[in-house]
Ligand SMILES: *[C@@H]1O[C@H](CO)[C@@H](O)[C@H](O)[C@H]1NC(C)=O
């Protein structure tokens with residue numbers, strides 16, 4: 619009898635453990651009727667007016683905890699250009715970096731606008747912008763606070779890297795597309811799931827810089843370094859999934875033979891590979 623009760627208790631505990639594993643960490647905005655819409659907003663950060671766009675999923679459900687995905691533009695870009703998209707055949711990024719069609723309405727997108735069209739992050743002010751956006755958005759919308767992501771091309775990759783360094787507890791994963799270390803790295807000693815891609819012919823931000831950024835998280839995440847350095851296979855990109863990383867902190871690296879380009883394609887394909895790679899990387903977490 620006692621043994622049976624123990625068994626029942628054990629099964630009960632197991633069920634509870636499973637429930638807590640799958641349950642989302644819901645933000646304060648869950649269950650509330652939202653006031654935020656898919657449009658442009660302004661907030662005051664550090665005494666400066668900052669602009670950003672929001673994009674909510676279709677049929678937003680106030681009880682569903684969504685992913686929150688930050689999209690940072692390149693130097694001389696703008697939030698508006700990310701919202702509109704630019705010609706991928708002329709080195710532009712697709713609208714919202716091509717992610718909404720892949721996301722099956724599981725994500726809320728945030729597109730911040732940079733001061734001086736970049737992410738200089740003077741005194742950490744762009745990281746403060748991020749902090750304030752998280753607070754403002756999550757007070758109003760239903761977000762899974764364990765599922766925040768960040769991506770961007772070039773300076774936008776630099777900003778995603780800066781967040782991985784400075785806010786490792788707040789960011790589940792980043793995707794750094796042809797990035798450089800332009801927005802700093804305050805902290806930078808904790809693991810964050812890391813996707814990086816870079817071209818060996820990058821004439822703006824050399825591939826070696828991208829490799830150094832990646833290697834910081836190869837180290838932080840406890841992955842086994844890869845040697846020799848992976849090379850593209852002609853016009854085909856080569857994807858390396860690092861081994862030995864701490865559970866939940868993968869590193870994936872894609873090397874291609876192209877220039878500084880968010881919309882690089884593999885030879886024989888007309889579809890940029892960054893969106894699918896990024897979404898595959900982000901959506902492995904739930
Ligand atoms: C950035 O934009 C400014 C003004 O539109 C232009 O003069 C400058 O050449 C651009 N810089 C780059 C790197 O594209």
Ligand SMILES: *[C@@H]1O[C@H](CO)[C@@H](O)[C@H](O)[C@H]1NC(C)=O
Pocket residue numbers: 722
């Ligand atoms: C898209 O999301 C809906 C609602 O959550 C789900 O029922 C459906 O299976 C998803 N479709 C795909 C292709 O994942």
